[in-house]
Amino acid sequence: xxxxxxxxxxxxxxxxxxxxxxxxxxxxxxxxxxxxxxxxxxxxxxxxxxxxxxxxxxxxxxxxxxxxxxxxxxxxxxxxxxxxxxxxxxxxxxxxxxxxxxxxxxxxxxxxxxxxxxxxxxxxxxxxxxxxxxxxxxxxxxxxxxxxxx
Amino acid sequence: xxxxxxxxxxxxxxxxxxxxxxxxxxxxxxxxxxxxxxxxxxxxxxxxxxxxxxxxxxxxxxxxxxxxxxxxxxxxxxxxxxxxxxxxxxxxxxxxxxxxxxxxxxxxxxxxxxxxxxxxxxxxxxxxxx
Numbered sequence: 001x002x003x004x005x006x007x008x009x010x011x012x013x014x015x016x017x018x019x020x021x022x023x024x025x026x027x028x029x030x031x032x033x034x035x036x037x038x039x040x041x042x043x044x045x046x047x048x049x050x051x052x053x054x055x056x057x058x059x060x061x062x063x064x065x066x067x068x069x070x071x072x073x074x075x076x077x078x079x080x081x082x083x084x085x086x087x088x089x090x091x092x093x094x095x096x097x098x099x100x101x102x103x104x105x106x107x108x109x110x111x112x113x114x115x116x117x118x119x120x121x122x123x124x125x126x127x128x129x130x131x132x133x134x135x136x137x138x139x140x141x142x143x144x145x146x147x148x149x150x
Numbered sequence: 151x152x153x154x155x156x157x158x159x160x161x162x163x164x165x166x167x168x169x170x171x172x173x174x175x176x177x178x179x180x181x182x183x184x185x186x187x188x189x190x191x192x193x194x195x196x197x198x199x200x201x202x203x204x205x206x207x208x209x210x211x212x213x214x215x216x217x218x219x220x221x222x223x224x225x226x227x228x229x230x231x232x233x234x235x236x237x238x239x240x241x242x243x244x245x246x247x248x249x250x251x252x253x254x255x256x257x258x259x260x261x262x263x264x265x266x267x268x269x270x271x272x273x274x275x276x277x278x279x280x
Contacts, residue, residue: 001259001262001268005261008270008276013274022268097154099156109156109159111159113161
């Protein structure tokens with residue numbers, strides 16, 4: 001469900017994702033994502049983001065694909081959006097997690113883990129959130145976070 | 151389940167469930183998360199600061215989806231046999247189950263302000279609970 005609570009995003013049966021409006025009682029958008037099936041979905045404001053079993057991460061604006069990443073080798077199994085809004089993370093069965101900057105539509109970092117296959121949601125962003133909540137500090141801006149990575 | 155610090159890429163904590171992990175949902179309290187594993191009828195609640203699950207909630211049928219509401223007070227759980235909302239009272243430190251209904255679902259999501267829950271089933275039907 002998106003923030004308004006009106007739009008539900010789910011997979012259709014024919015290589016498409018559907019955005020269904022609860023108030024209008026009909027599918028308002030059909031998103032073509034190509035091969036594979038959807039493994040996870042998040043909303044970036046009003047924009048749907050999906051991950052697929054072919055390893056793709058795709059960002060849509062209404063029905064138009066405005067961004068696409070193919071970083072994972074194998075399936076992308078989970079997505080998470082950072083609380084500051086413009087950072088996205090995905091995990092994959094290639095044992096890595098990838099962080100993307102949605103404003104510049106680029107991938108910022110990729111970390112390989114010693115884990116077996118991930119079949120899970122991303123845990124990545126919680127630490128920053130927790131830390132800053134714990135000390136009652138504001139969450140740093142996206143740019144500050146990225147600068148500190150480099 | 152592994153928790154990473156994204157700034158350094160270091161592993162910060164590690165937890166385990168009995169079967170392969172199916173769904174994870176973080177609570178807005180910043181330290182709790184709920185985990186459902188495959189073919190399990192229960193959901194485990196973990197605290198990042200504790201090595202083992204702090205609570206296990208049983209749904210009575212195989213769990214397929216789990217999600218905290220935005221307050222971190224309510225946890226919605228869906229499965230093959232129905233859907234339930236579990237409530238954690240911070241003051242009494244007790245769990246209660248204010249809502250349960252026999253609607254099978256494969257996915258669920260809270261609506262705006264936690265005032266509704268949308269369920270999806272395997273036939274592609276959406277059910278809205280208000």
